[in-house]
Amino acid sequence: MSAMATTQLAPKRVLMKGNEAMAEAAIQAGCDAYFGYPITPQAEILELMARRMPEEGRVFIQAESELGAINMALGAAATGARVLVSSSSPGISLMAEGMSYMAGSEVPMVLINVMRGGPGLGSIGPSQSDYFQAVKGHGHGDYKVPVLAPASIAEAVALMADAFELAERYRTPVIVLADGTLGQAMEPVSPAYRDPARLQTDWNLTSTNGEREPRVVRSLHLRPEELQEHNTHLQAKFAQIAEREVRFATERIEDADIVIVAYGTAARIARTAMERGRSKGLRIGIFRPITLWPFPTAELVAATEGKRGILTVELSSGQMVEDVRLAIEGRLPVHFLGRQGGVLPSPNEVLEACRKMVAP
Amino acid sequence: MTVQLTDNRRVIYRRPDALQDKSTHYCPGCGHGIVHRLVAELFDEMKLTGRTIGVGSVGCSVFAYEYFKTDFVESPHGRAPAVATGVRRVQPDKFVFTYQGDGDLAAIGTAEIVHAAARGENITAIFVNNGIYGMTGGQMAPTTLLGQKTTSSPLGRDPVLAGYPVPITEMLALVPGTAYAARGSVATPQLVGRAKSLLKRAFELQEAKAGFTIVEILSNCPVGWGMTAPASMEHVEKDVIGTYPLGVLVDRAKAGPESK
Amino acid sequence: MTHFVPLDIATDRCKGCELCIGACPHHVLALDESVVNALGYHPVTLTDPDECTSCVICARVCPDTVFTVYARPKADVS
The missing domain is CATH 3.40.50.920 (Rossmann fold)
Incomplete structure (x- = not known):
């Protein structure tokens, strides 16, 4: 069933597990590629994607690690593809490196963190102990990314499409911050799927075809003045997000x-x-x-x-x-x-x- | 190379079109420039420039995107094969290559390169091995020769303290997803020509979607090794090749699908 | 008739690494120590155009693609 057909149907109330609902919502939101690595309590996202993405003719890879997954996401998203990655707390720590690079090189991508207890290996129980990590910074450098926190499975479904839209509008990674309870619980939902319109882009890597100048997606700016200018640009973007995108x-x-x-x-x-x-x-x-x-x-x-x-x-x-x-x-x-x-x-x-x- | 007449002289060699018209940041005599040129020559000859997306790495070649007339994405240190995987999977008709040094590919990026090979990703890794971390000041690399002095092995690499040189390309050749693995060098004019033919075979196999391809190029680091450029190339020829023998390590397309 | 010159050298890109000098089988390349280019190096120069055979070995080992090589015209080969 195509995403368009789904949005036109009257939403039917169905019983859905949080992790599966978020994954299906991403597919219905036009997600082109998913990269993941098994970790509790979000393994159902990976499992659903393993089954559904090939059905839709889209890209699914179970990576060798969270480092592998986030960097595959970087590569795919650098071409302008709509990309989802998911993990849980210890995996997000590994993904921090890639998040910093994506924020620095302004690559849109959505990352779901189904939080579990920490620090370290912690537990697999529900937790919200990654608030600092999500909000104050995962990797190095001066950057922020929008963090969306659903409180129900229905809201999580709606926020997946919003997350892709925000990511693409501002060319930034976006985090959907859930917890083990939300991921594992089952609730009746009337899934309001949405496939956000694609924006015209002039930065993504599609190869030159001999018709334009080469494009580079990078975060490296070795000249101090150039890097300062880049940071000033990023901060202006963050200020714009802060002004326009607050939700409560x-x-x-x-x-x-x-x-x-x-x-x-x-x-x-x-x-x-x-x-x-x-x-x-x-x-x-x-x-x-x-x-x-x-x-x-x-x-x-x-x-x-x-x-x-x-x-x-x-x-x-x-x-x-x-x-x-x-x-x-x-x-x-x-x-x-x-x-x-x-x-x-x-x-x-x-x-x-x-x-x-x-x-x- | 197109033969053309300029001021009545017939050109038999000129700078490839796929290279940007700028001077590189590489040190005098650094083999990166030679490898860049070989890659660019093949882009011209195989008409790949317009279809190529390059994947950069961290190290001396971090600025490779400055020199090729292709789209390019930067990667965190060691992650280029994962980034290239992402690019190639969503752009399956493009030509995708990584350009990585030995610190990047054979130390911090071992997981990414091994699993890109294991998945048989249709990407080509161009692996320039000069046995040293050049960009950060000449520290010991996983590929540093036994006894070799570097800024972090000042008494020479001692296997008891620092282990043995990593034959990563041999290791990758074992993986069934690797269609082609070869090692060349740019130490002499003859070897430069041979290295180009190895790269050409790898590029052709990627175009044929045969699987993962890697070409290791033994190169030099005159500044990091404390040698003149000619002496550093002589060192590659006389000493480095002994640890890292040249040749085609595996060509599964040639051997036929049974060997896979 | 102007004298045939088999090599053009982009001296602005030359870093004086001397790889071509060692590789040249006819020993007709040398650093021009009377010149310092914008990069700060003595660039390579062709010392004897008549002895150069356009063998392209210099171009093959050059990391900075400074050489454009031309075929010697048949009439010029005496």
């Missing part, structure tokens, strides 16, 4: 006393805590960043004005909370609740933390 969602924030800031699976838990709290008279609202970079700084400040306090909930020892505090600049108390290593906080634990904030 709020729930019941207007009358809230306490605002929980959480993304991904942690936001799902926070939602249950909010509902339980509300039923007991505790006015909780939720602010959920969807882009972790660019972080919705001004939006968070506006949404929390006059509130009693903020509780940041993460499946980590406290990473996004640093950006929350940077945004709030001491205007409100910012509390933190985190669990590590694959342990999820229960909604009641979150509720209890909220209660303490308003206790006399």
Whole structure:
């Protein structure tokens, strides 16, 4: 079934596993090539791609390592192909090198990280301990890449097409940051597949055919003035992304006393805590960043004005909370609740933390 | 080479069209310039320039994209075969080559080169082996000869401390996905001619989609070795070839499909 | 009739490495020490055009493709 036909059909509600839903969404978004390496908890992405990409006449390679996968992606994406790579935390560390090169040479590509617990080999349980890695930089050099954090499988499906679109519009790698829960869970979804329009490009490598000057995709600029100029250009692009591409969602924030800031699976838990709290008279609202970079700084400040306090909930020892505090600049108390290593906080634990904030 | 008349003289050799009209950054007498020229001559003769996407590496040849009139993508150190894999798989009708040194291909990039060969990728690796990390100041490479002094083996390469020279092209020749593996040199005028014929065979096999092809070229590093250019070429001829014998290591297309 | 010159040398690209000088079977190449080119080297020069046989060996070993080689006209071969 072609992507066009799918988008025209009324979406049917189907039960999908997160990893498979993201992979299928990428295919329906016109992904030309996928490169991966087995790692839990995202192996289903690789497996689905191994079956589906050849069916669609597209490129699939199980690489020799995450280094191999990310560099195959670099080569394929340098030709202008729509490329997806996926891995989980330890694999992303290996891919950091390629991400830096792709950011430096402005090659669009989408990378899914289905996060697991770290550091090191850690565990295969769900985690959000790669926030710093995704948002503050994976490889070396002054660069940022857009980071999209879905909180449901349906949202993950929608964000795959958005991720390709962002990548191509700004010639940048884009990270879709999921976690083990989102990857492994099954949910009924009405998949809203979308195949974004291809942009006209004048930079990608298609060989000259003797008709134009050679093109070079590179990050090397040995003259200091030239590299500074390149960095100035990159920073201007990042500023443009920060200005235009911030995404977030709020729930019941207007009358809230306490605002929980959480993304991904942690936001799902926070939602249950909010509902339980509300039923007991505790006015909780939720602010959920969807882009972790660019972080919705001004939006968070506006949404929390006059509130009693903020509780940041993460499946980590406290990473996004640093950006929350940077945004709030001491205007409100910012509390933190985190669990590590694959342990999820229960909604009641979150509720209890909220209660303490308003206790006399 | 097209024969043409200029001011009534008949040209029998001139600079290949596939090379950009600029001076290279290579040191005087460096074999990279010779290998670049051979590759460019073949691009002209086989009419490949317009269909080629080059894949660069890290080391002295990092600026190769400055010299060829082809599209080029830069790779992280050692990753050129993976990058080339990505290029070739989504552009299956292009001619794709990597241009790598011995530090890049035989040390940091061993996984990428072995698996590109194992997959039988239709790419050609041009592997220039001068037994040293030239760009960073002449440190020991995996291919450095036993006893050879470098800035990181100041007493000479001792196998107890630093292991043995890596015969990477022989290792790659064992892999069934490798259609062609050969070793040449640019140490003498005769060997330069022979090296070109090895490269030509590799290019033809890529065009025939026969699988992975690699040509190792034994070259020099006059500055890193502390020798004049002529003395460095003599050293390649007299000493280096002893460790790395020249010849075709495998040609599976010639041997027929049974040998694969 | 102008005297036949079998080689053009792009002296601006020559780095004076001397590989061609050692390879030339007729010993008709040398560095021109009266000249320093823009790269800072004494470039190679053809010392005796009459002894050059257009064998192309210089071009084959040159890393900087400085040589254009011309065939000696038949009439010139005496």
